[in-house]
Amino acid sequence: MLGKDLLGIKQLTAEEISGILDLAGEMKKVVLSEDKKLDTLKGLSVVTLFYENSTRTRLSFELASKYMSSSSANITASGSSVQKGESLLDTGHTIDRMGTDVIIMRHQCSGAAAFLAKNVKASVINAGDGMNEHPTQALLDALTIKEHKGGFKGLKAAIIGDVLHSRVARSNLYLLQKMGAEVCLAGPATLMPKDIERFGVKTYNNVDKAVEGADVIINLRIQLERQKSALFPTVREYSSVFGLNERRLALAAPDALVMHPGPVNRGVEMNSAVIDCGQSFIDEQVTNGVSVRMAVLDLLTRGKRNAVN
Numbered sequence: 001m002l003g004k005d006l007l008g009i010k011q012l013t014a015e016e017i018s019g020i021l022d023l024a025g026e027m028k029k030v031v032l033s034e035d036k037k038l039d040t041l042k043g044l045s046v047v048t049l050f051y052e053n054s055t056r057t058r059l060s061f062e063l064a065s066k067y068m069s070s071s072s073a074n075i076t077a078s079g080s081s082v083q084k085g086e087s088l089l090d091t092g093h094t095i096d097r098m099g100t101d102v103i104i105m106r107h108q109c110s111g112a113a114a115f116l117a118k119n120v121k122a123s124v125i126n127a128g129d130g131m132n133e134h135p136t137q138a139l140l141d142a143l144t145i146k147e148h149k150g151g152f153k154g155l156k157a158a159i160i161g162d163v164l165h166s167r168v169a170r171s172n173l174y175l176l177q178k179m180g181a182e183v184c185l186a187g188p189a190t191l192m193p194k195d196i197e198r199f200g201v202k203t204y205n206n207v208d209k210a211v212e213g214a215d216v217i218i219n220l221r222i223q224l225e226r227q228k229s230a231l232f233p234t235v236r237e238y239s240s241v242f243g244l245n246e247r248r249l250a251l252a253a254p255d256a257l258v259m260h261p262g263p264v265n266r267g268v269e270m271n272s273a274v275i276d277c278g279q280s281f282i283d284e285q286v287t288n289g290v291s292v293r294m295a296v297l298d299l300l301t302r303g304k305r306n307a308v309n
């Protein structure tokens with residue numbers, strides 16, 4: 001059982017992460033079955049509140065809650081009273097007062113999910129807050145790694161690209177280290193947080209060195225929307241110096257997993273030959289997103305469901 005909210009991987013123990021992954025493995029059987037129906041969330045309501053665009057996270061939470069028989073509804077900032085100037089606090093109170101049990105929020109500000117969680121009765125799930133965390137992305141990445149590598153201890157994981165702006169990188173870094181993997185980071189110096197080495201990771205500006213012998217390669221999306229000024233000369237140069245291609249992939253372990261949270265900028269972070277190769281698990285990450293989100297919804301609502309039953 002988890003607490004009231006899921007705000008980040010930073011707050012979870014290795015045991016809690018293992019518990020979520022075990023349950024997600026069970027949920028995957030439901031996702032891959034013909035019926036896709038559980039009664040787990042019957043009588044509970046789940047609302048997604050997205051201030052930033054999303055395809056994978058929002059849709060997989062929506063499907064997860066529907067597969068579990070909740071009443072679900074969705075709001076985006078662009079189509080809501082946020083456009084009339086309503087604050088996050090007032091929006092949160094409004095959703096809360098409709099009897100909502102779980103609010104799943106993506107927001108452009110780091111810390112927004114924690115702020116909302118303090119101010120509403122509903123459970124809050126962080127679906128990505130600014131440059132801080134994206135916990136369910138790291139959990140679905142972890143499920144993919146666990147399924148293909150059997151565990152995490154002793155694995156070498158290379159996280160490559162726009163680390164500075166990436167909540168996925170932070171959540172994955174916390175998770176992989178808690179589970180016993182060795183993590184290194186690579187990317188342009190301008191896209192590497194200044195104090196990142198305090199997390200006990202090696203950093204490289206040379207991608208070849210980072211991927212050498214890696215068991216897992218997680219490429220990150222270049223987040224041009226968060227860059228206030230140009231942080232690398234051209235996309236073409238980025239691709240040539242930092243992109244994952246067949247030559248670089250050949251430096252990794254022969255059975256290395258190639259991963260990306262999506263959406264991929266084809267030909268920038270990775271070329272199409274790598275995205276579509278047999279070592280690429282990007283599609284499987286998407287499938288695992290639904291299973292992981294079902295597990296999180298189940299675990300976060302157990303206290304409430306036990307109190308009712």
Ligand code: CP
Nearest residue numbers: 054055056057261262
């Ligand atoms: N990985 C991820 O968060 O993708 P979306 O932005 O499509 O949700």
